[in-house]
Amino acid sequence: MPKVVPDYKKQAKDTILDSASELFFKGGYSTTSMDDIARKIGVTKGTIYIYFKSKEDVLYGVCNRNMNMLQEALKNVDPDEFLHMGTKFFKTEMKMPDHIKFHWIFAMGEMESNPKIKNILSKSYREYVMVLREKIDQLKLLKKISENTDSLKLARILISFHNGVLMSVMQGLSESTAVDLFGEGMASLLQNHYRTND
Amino acid sequence: MPKVVPDYKKQAKDTILDSASELFFKGGYSTTSMDDIARKIGVTKGTIYIYFKSKEDVLYGVCNRNMNMLQEALKNVDPDEFLHMGTKFFKTEMKMPDHIKFHWIFAMGEMESNPKIKNILSKSYREYVMVLREKIDQLKLLKKISENTDSLKLARILISFHNGVLMSVMQGLSESTAVDLFGEGMASLLQNHYRTND
Amino acid sequence: MPKVVPDYKKQAKDTILDSASELFFKGGYSTTSMDDIARKIGVTKGTIYIYFKSKEDVLYGVCNRNMNMLQEALKNVDPDEFLHMGTKFFKTEMKMPDHIKFHWIFAMGEMESNPKIKNILSKSYREYVMVLREKIDQLKLLKKISENTDSLKLARILISFHNGVLMSVMQGLSESTAVDLFGEGMASLLQNHYRTND
Amino acid sequence: MPKVVPDYKKQAKDTILDSASELFFKGGYSTTSMDDIARKIGVTKGTIYIYFKSKEDVLYGVCNRNMNMLQEALKNVDPDEFLHMGTKFFKTEMKMPDHIKFHWIFAMGEMESNPKIKNILSKSYREYVMVLREKIDQLKLLKKISENTDSLKLARILISFHNGVLMSVMQGLSESTAVDLFGEGMASLLQNHYRTND
DNA sequence: TATGAATGAGTTTTCATTCAT
């Protein structure tokens, strides 16, 4: 790691989080040691303690960052193309590295034992719902979704389905089958909400 | 633990699995110690090693047993009432103890690092899909579901949605909202498959 | 183990010592568990405690018995044939099971840490020397060994050489080479003590 | 342990091996705990695991090092003085600390249960024989030992006797008696091989 | 006499964390 980079500290932190994120996902939080995280990026344990005050702190960093990444990805979906989310968004998502794509699910294993993680996940879930809800509201304005639609409820339903399909993939469902499944499910869940152009 | 019980060994194992299941869920697998599991049922560590040859062995036992319990619960749903699953089955499920109800989700945290767990979960997932598919096929015979329905695909979609809603609950969604959500989602997902009695 | 045998107790003890002797030699004293010893003879741990009050007690039993067996074997050597011991006695000894033949050497590993074992071995060594010394004295009377021979010293020398060859076998020397070696060494060590028939 | 020593790591390892060597000899391998080894040199258990990856690894280190020390000692004997080895070499050897001098014998207790140890000892034995054989061959060239002597066989015989005497010492023979014994035995074993200067 | 369930003390091993350099 070069030492004279502006924002060096932030970059260093990110390098560590990258390493940790991947290892936490592959090996689990408890099973991954500080040594592992350090070795993967060619530094020693001690170095990590310069940037994070504990292993748990690294975990929080990883969760927060990954949750934000997923949220950003959702935010960037063109609202106009939203109804085709089934084919496009999900496909793109499936290309992300496992440790980002499935991070959500993985982190749940730590939730019950760690209230702070529970908070991060809950907060993130609520935000995620809100982002999607806004998309739906935009579509209402664009007259593509019926005005009667309860956008909060629909957002929650879609997210549940989305996450459920991801779980199925983790449990062995092939990615192509998942894409197919997702498309059909989304269509069903949305059909009553499309606005018939009259 | 009384010693003059027929099938004593089986009962002892079950007692241990009960303890472990709850603790694994609450504290995570790695964080839970054999000491914890033992203390909870008033024995010492050594005793557990009489019935299980390692901590991992306990984990496999827990996973297998809980997966089977969930499967049995699904099998026992009256196919005739299946279409109301939304209201009935899910409500009942929500009454189960968290460490059974959410076990599925919890265990995923161990999946990536433990191939044996991955196998248990994958196998269990496939079986679960099959059980649901058979229910759907029965409904076809009863002329309640259209003959054109792809029962395998539908089973997968429903299970994904179901698990996704459970995830949302874990992430802080209230149980009552979840029940509401689940009902509406199921209705949408099934609506194209109902057979119109003509 | 049948229960109505006269001298049952002694036989039971012997069965246990047989098992222990073999396992101690093969796996070492510490590494062998009471369970191992019991399982080998088809009983359970608890049973051994009826006949021996501790694991150490079993060890003492094993050492004493094996030392006596070796001593008896030496006693039974025909003094007249003693000078050919090289060819006959050693060959016979090589046919004994390893855990008897090498017991002497094995037990040394426990000596330094266990004074009682040290006593057993030291006592046994002294007795062994005495048995051999008597043989030599008999040969003196038979005029086959010179009167000037220091029988105690010669006994010690011969035993040292004998044990040293056994060690070499343990260290990988083939048994046939060992027999050859032993024959030649004995001849050299005895040559000055033969009485020239004049 | 000062930290600014060149070759610090090697020295640290050696310190640990010293401690372990002595304790393994005195208390046996299995009975000696990592705690014991660490406490003796004023560090904690964990430290040892920085330098050795397991307890067995420490054992291999101890065996290898001690075997080499004994071999070096033999190598350094002046071949010209070899015939007086009885008085000189053995006396010097007797001054070495027990855990070096008797290491050979002690390690045999672990041999049967640990193939790696068996390899170390067997290899070491063969090398030891070779070192001695070369000494004998040198003496042949110096015309001090007869050309007819089978140097390999003689080497094996001498080593057997030597080790046997050490065993006797372990079994309680006094060191002075042992020195006397050794001298006389060596003389007998060598007498037919001296070259009469004619 | 024999069993086998239970214990608890002890052992190896791992690792987050600290700190002097």
Add this chain to the structure above:
DNA sequence: TATGAATGAAAACTCATTCAT
């Protein structure tokens, strides 16, 4: 800023021993 030696607390696992049956 980075290192790596050292720690100490905790964890998995083993086993001699006891004891009720």
